[in-house]
Amino acid sequence: MELLSGGEMLIRALHDEGVELLFGYPGGAALHIYDAIFNQDKVEHILVRHEQAATHAADGYARATGKPGVVLVTSGPGATNAVTGIATAFMDSIPMVVISGQVDSSLIGSDAFQETDMVGISRPIVKHSFMVQNAEDIPAIVKKAFYIATTGRPGPVVIDVPKDVTDPARKFEYRYPETVKMRSYSVPAKGHTGQIKKAVEILLAAKRPIIYAGGGVIQGNASDLLTEMSRLLGYPVTNTLMGLGAYPATDKQFVGMLGMHGTYEANMSMHFSDVVLGIGVRFDDRVTNAISKFCPGAKILHVDIDPASISKTVAADVPIVGSVTSVLEEMLELIKQSDTQVDRKSLDLWWQQIEGWRAKECLKVTPASNDGIKPQQVVQAVYRATKGDAYVSSDVGQHQMFAAQYYHFDKPRRWINSGGLGTMGFGFPAAMGVQLAFPDAVSVCITGEGSIQMCIQELATCLQYGLPVKIVCLNNQALGMVKQWQDMQYGGRYSHSTYAESLPDFVKLVEAYGHVGVRITKLSELDKKMEEAFALKDRLVFVDVSVDPSEHVYPMAIKGGSMKDMYLSKTERT
């Protein structure tokens, strides 16, 4: 039996849990742990430049790989800086374990230097949290933390570790538990067979069905099953913002993203459907618009692993609690065995109607007359330059919606964005996490000049670790989405959404950090320069693209309406 200190046990337990990468930032209360990291080479630590970025990077890593992201921060400000990233992961159900240093047990509650009640502060935004009381408990706590973070509906777990617990002078017997058992935590596995049968019957009898799939399908690694079932049925499929890539976007059955900035055809199909099969979705307010007017003629079949997500906003006619994988497997089997055939005649008519909506080409881009660049065209250029095969992370705002609408994700885990919390500053560190997970892949962050400045210090991290992330900045010299709302609802009064005169020269800025900067201002040079940027495989390249500042994101749901109520352009509405 090996004798290890608390700090050593923590790092060894991470290794035994299969953790390869740890994102963090040292500080007083975490120094024993950092010393334990120094003395080993199994778990690699990535030093970020701000704790928020550590959580976002771990989050991006988790979204791209499906493995839990791991973060180590110190007490007090280290812990509070991590809070935004924890909340981001919580809202999007991302598996993450955050280890925060804490002041000595004897000082807790005394307002000691860099003391903060991390367990208390993080309580509403974690799946669970632990405060380590005894060093001997560390292996079991780490085991439980990873088990909780990665099973059921995943989420972040915080482990708060007082400094005395990691004291290198006090050694304990180390044994990593092989299994974990918790009487108060069970993971829903299979859905109720009777309910699944009922759902399949309704699904097969549908005349105007739609499959509405979300982040749960990606988290549950059920994209292949979803695709197989959807193709077998021949039904239209729409994905949520979190679900992009769950079903291949270039497939003819895909009607696009739904919701506030969803396509005309996706939102119309939802509204006029008679059966909605929601899989791994939560009927979020950004999808449904007014609940009272949501899909008036539809029966709602809802599959989710979290019972609390079911009938939270929209009452489900057939609720099914279970992992999407097991439920889809069962559904697929039942569909194959069923004597009932899909009503092809009605389905053909339904598709004709959908094709009619599709013919409106709601995402068509009208080029500017003066060789100026529309923001949508930038995303299209990125799509061409990366042949649709990149990992695309984004920040939050107009560029995020343009990326979601115009980059067609054919695979899951390729679209990395903060959907629930809507965290500006997320994209760039997340792209670092992706790049570290897949060093040979193209990791691009589509961002805006507003969002990128919220975590721009990570340019230094990328230089230190040689991360060739590509940053494409849709520079419209303003907080575009805020400005769009001010245009539409506040009479064009741009209250604190513009800052054109004080923007940095991004090319010079990234050069100062040792990277490559490219500026694009004309449409005629967009593709060529974009390709050149992506051709620099070993360098971080910041592509600063000047785009039309007056452009709005459309379609856009009309507040208080149903899903069919949308603005389609500045002058046109449904």
Added chain:
Amino acid sequence: MRHIISILLENEPGALSRVVGLFSQRNYNIESLTVAPTEDHTLSRLTITTIGDDRKIEQITKHLNKLIDVVKLVDLTEGSHIERELMLVKVKATGAQRAEIKRTTDIFRGQIVDVTSTVYSIQLTGTSDKLDSFLDAIGSTSVLEVARTGVTGISRGEKVLSL
């Protein structure tokens, strides 16, 4: 509608704050809350009374069940149950009032547990309604101080809330 939710909770530091935090975080309301360890010292039993329509109560119980420290819970008001609340009340008791208060206390099957020349301290157990009625009967002018435990309860018959 008023519901009484009884919870078996891991007797761990911070467990109670997760339950209470959930209520404020999700804008649910707590009418009363009682908590104490059970015969199994690793478990606490917590009883919350809350008000909401069926949908809200369903969400409350689902979210409570999601808390890792919640081992088991039951909505007592779904079936027949016994509920009790304990109240200690200090009342002004001088002159003719002394006999009157004593009589009222007897009627409500309460006990006078402390006496001074001017004050009675009365202990009373029952449903919340009964305690309210007692306070009404005594009259607000006489009442000096009230301490109520909040509701605790248990199902009738064979049904038990245990591991």
